[in-house]
Amino acid sequence: MSLQPIRTPKELGSIDYYTSGHRTCAGCGPAIGYRLATKAAGPKTVLLGPTGCMYVANGHQFLTSPYAVPWFHTQLGGGGAAGIGTAAAFRALISKGKRKREEINVLVYGGDGGFADIGYAGLSMALTYDYQRLLYILYDNESYANTGIQASSTTPWGATTTFTPTGKVKRIGNERMKKNVALTIAAHPGVRYVATSALYPPMDLVNKVRKALNSGGPAFIQILTPCPKGWFFDPKHTITLSRLAVETGAWALWEYEEGTFSLTYKPPKRQGLREYMRMQGRFTHLSDEDIERLDRVIEEQWKLWLESDRQRRIILPWTPPPTPL
Amino acid sequence: MSAVTARPVQRLVPRMRIWTGTRAIAEAVKIADVDVIAAYPIRPYTGVMNELARMISDGEFSAEIIVADSEHSQFEIAKHASAVGARTFVGSSGVGLLYAAEAITVTALAQLPVVALAGCRALDDPGNFGMEWNDTLVFRDFGWLVSWAKDAQEALDMTLVAYRVSEDRRVLLPHFVAVDGATITHIASPVSPPDERIEGFLPPYKPPYPLDPEYEPVTKAQHIAPSLIGTEQRKVVDVSMKRSRGVIEEAWRDFSRRVGRSYPPFLESAYMDDAELAIVTMGAYTKDAVYVGQKLRERGERVGVVRLRYWRPYPAQELRESLEDVKGIAVLDFSYSFGSPDMGGAFYNELRAALYEAYQKPLILDFLFAGGREPNVEHFEKAVEITKRAVERGRPERLVYWLTLRGEDI
Numbered sequence: 001m002s003l004q005p006i007r008t009p010k011e012l013g014s015i016d017y018y019t020s021g022h023r024t025c026a027g028c029g030p031a032i033g034y035r036l037a038t039k040a041a042g043p044k045t046v047l048l049g050p051t052g053c054m055y056v057a058n059g060h061q062f063l064t065s066p067y068a069v070p071w072f073h074t075q076l077g078g079g080g081a082a083g084i085g086t087a088a089a090f091r092a093l094i095s096k097g098k099r100k101r102e103e104i105n106v107l108v109y110g111g112d113g114g115f116a117d118i119g120y121a122g123l124s125m126a127l128t129y130d131y132q133r134l135l136y137i138l139y140d141n142e143s144y145a146n147t148g149i150q151a152s153s154t155t156p157w158g159a160t161t162t163f164t165p166t167g168k169v170k171r172i173g174n175e176r177m178k179k180n181v182a183l184t185i186a187a188h189p190g191v192r193y194v195a196t197s198a199l200y201p202p203m204d205l206v207n208k209v210r211k212a213l214n215s216g217g218p219a220f221i222q223i224l225t226p227c228p229k230g231w232f233f234d235p236k237h238t239i240t241l242s243r244l245a246v247e248t249g250a251w252a253l254w255e256y257e258e259g260t261f262s263l264t265y266k267p268p269k270r271q272g273l274r275e276y277m278r279m280q281g282r283f284t285h286l287s288d289e290d291i292e293r294l295d296r297v298i299e300e301q302w303k304l305w306l307e308s309d310r311q312r313r314i315i316l317p318w319t320p321p322p323t324p325l
Numbered sequence: 326m327s328a329v330t331a332r333p334v335q336r337l338v339p340r341m342r343i344w345t346g347t348r349a350i351a352e353a354v355k356i357a358d359v360d361v362i363a364a365y366p367i368r369p370y371t372g373v374m375n376e377l378a379r380m381i382s383d384g385e386f387s388a389e390i391i392v393a394d395s396e397h398s399q400f401e402i403a404k405h406a407s408a409v410g411a412r413t414f415v416g417s418s419g420v421g422l423l424y425a426a427e428a429i430t431v432t433a434l435a436q437l438p439v440v441a442l443a444g445c446r447a448l449d450d451p452g453n454f455g456m457e458w459n460d461t462l463v464f465r466d467f468g469w470l471v472s473w474a475k476d477a478q479e480a481l482d483m484t485l486v487a488y489r490v491s492e493d494r495r496v497l498l499p500h501f502v503a504v505d506g507a508t509i510t511h512i513a514s515p516v517s518p519p520d521e522r523i524e525g526f527l528p529p530y531k532p533p534y535p536l537d538p539e540y541e542p543v544t545k546a547q548h549i550a551p552s553l554i555g556t557e558q559r560k561v562v563d564v565s566m567k568r569s570r571g572v573i574e575e576a577w578r579d580f581s582r583r584v585g586r587s588y589p590p591f592l593e594s595a596y597m598d599d600a601e602l603a604i605v606t607m608g609a610y611t612k613d614a615v616y617v618g619q620k621l622r623e624r625g626e627r628v629g630v631v632r633l634r635y636w637r638p639y640p641a642q643e644l645r646e647s648l649e650d651v652k653g654i655a656v657l658d659f660s661y662s663f664g665s666p667d668m669g670g671a672f673y674n675e676l677r678a679a680l681y682e683a684y685q686k687p688l689i690l691d692f693l694f695a696g697g698r699e700p701n702v703e704h705f706e707k708a709v710e711i712t713k714r715a716v717e718r719g720r721p722e723r724l725v726y727w728l729t730l731r732g733e734d735i
Contacts (some may be wrong), residue, residue: 071544080398
């Protein structure tokens with residue numbers, strides 16, 4: 001049963017599988033991503049949640065659950081293995097005649113801490129297998145937000161977090177460059193579908209989830225999900241920031257289908273990063289020169305993204321960090 | 326001759342195989358028709374996975390076998406497959422078990438009946454292939470059942486019984502089958518695999534709330550505020566552990582009846598009827614201990630041997646009944662617990678805690694074989710001799726002895 005592409009939100013229908021009963025922050029990007037991804041996957045889905053915001057904030061206070069499909073917690077570093085264990089159980093039970101034959105989606109929704117750091121090896125292991133309808137979604141809010149905003153390996157250069165505070169001696173805050181997890185996942189030959197996405201354009205995530213589940217093998221999507229608590233912005237701007245991340249080129253949207261690369265959004269005329277970054281409290285300590293230096297890095301990266309798109313092949317967008325001399 | 330008349334003859338002459346412990350356990354996994362297996366190599370347990378991988382490659386039975394990236398992933402895979410409704414098998418040794426500690430803990434607290442082989446091995450550093458029990462004893466607190474086999478035959482039988490007990494609705498807890506590294510994992514000995522009388526011993530695994538869209542959606546292990554259901558959830562595990570005692574007795578009774586091998590559920594004793602001194606231990610060295618007991622009996626010494634077959638649930642009541650009439654106990658202990666009460670091993674102090682409630686308390690001495698250096702029967706004889714002297718004097722000179730230590734036992 002193939003999942004058809006969606007053109008408008010209306011086509012998605014009114015049924016939600018991630019619904020009321022959680023206590024995420026107002027304007028929570030990962031929660032919006034969860035809702036869209038589960039709507040795209042539909043009712044024949046098992047959800048697995050590594051520890052993180054989407055674990056603690058979706059439960060805790062009351063004995064309620066926002067999930068209308070089966071859901072099970074896995075440990076912070078257990079996302080990759082949990083998906084494999086679940087998919088293997090369905091394949092074994094079905095092939096041995098212990099369960100009726102049916103296509104079941106296994107969707108693991110983990111954060112950047114869970115997938116880019118502590119669970120990276122497990123994710124990599126999982127993507128060397130050939131289980132179908134097994135989708136790993138990294139909701140990238142660029143920090144360990146649940147524990148009070150600590151840097152992860154996807155925190156962008158220059159962001160202040162409680163582990164990388166701006167100070168009198170260390171002015172920049174986080175001096176590490178954001179790890180491009182999706183590109184490293186594309187290096188696994190067994191993966192049929194790898195993509196990056198955002199909460200904008202509206203149906204981008206939905207269609208990528210459906211493509212991923214149809215792909216015939218394990219798949220991975222990294223979604224940039226703005227976090228009002230960790231990025232320090234007014235909750236009403238979550239979607240605006242998603243749009244600006246894409247339009248300024250701070251976040252490139254692409255997909256990699258069985259070895260063919262394509263950009264799924266090309267900024268018509270790339271805007272500078274200033275508007276995107278000045279809306280976020282985590283960058284207020286950066287000077288205009290800092291932002292310009294970062295802008296030049298992004299500019300260099302975009303030459304390579306566009307070249308990758310032209311050649312339909314991945315060229316790693318290596319650039320030196322914009323740290324001042 | 327028809328098959329019907331041939332069967333009783335086969336029963337009388339069981340087919341013996343010469344198998345290592347890991348090979349024997351693999352046979353049990355095959356008989357149990359396990360669905361999902363997660364492997365990662367570490368000595369000495371690895372042989373069981375080599376054997377299972379070969380069986381699956383040769384089509385002897387069908388299962389998904391996942392080669393994981395770490396022990397943590399291994400136990401997570403088993404846990405999640407079990408939540409869907411698959412029967413699972415996993416295992417590890419030494420530091421591998423500790424690497425998986427987080428996943429091992431949550432498996433019990435999520436009440437998933439995973440069965441795992443613990444091939445006991447000394448912990449690093451330095452790397453050491455010797456045998457110690459600490460790698461498995463550390464999991465005493467979290468809700469895993471732990472049984473301890475004395476040979477390859479019992480390891481096979483215990484694995485089958487482990488599935489039956491674990492998956493019972495009254496229990497639903499995971500289960501370690503512990504075997505001593507090298508002495509059981511690697512040494513081949515005669516094993517009689519169960520015949521067709523085992524059919525029906527192990528009903529299909531049906532979790533009460535499968536993680537499967539075919540059933541009502543469940544949300545499992547949602548984060549909770551501590552005041553909500555934290556205490557009750559722990560109580561559920563406590564009650565399951567309490568109920569497991571009766572289920573274990575039931576399962577071994579049924580198993581013994583079917584295979585014609587008699588197993589006492591919790592304790593195995595030798596020469597204990599009028600014993601004044603007792604050797605208490607677990608695992609493979611029990612056979613040496615029984616040999617020592619026999620030898621000393623021939624000299625007129627009233628020495629008996631008691632072996633624990635389960636470490637969790639701990640057979641405290643059975644131990645009290647068996648030991649409260651003896652005057653002295655020599656504990657053959659392959660564990661340590663630095664800084665513990667009287668600096669004894671974890672195995673020793675657990676026994677002392679259990680016998681605190683006995684109506685009369687024997688002298689209990691710890692003979693601690695740490696670091697993997699193999700003891701021999703002379704060490705065990707010496708342990709009995711020291712215990713005997715302490716009983717005669719009415720007080721021990723000291724409580725803990727490192728008999729295999731070279732140099733001064735400070």
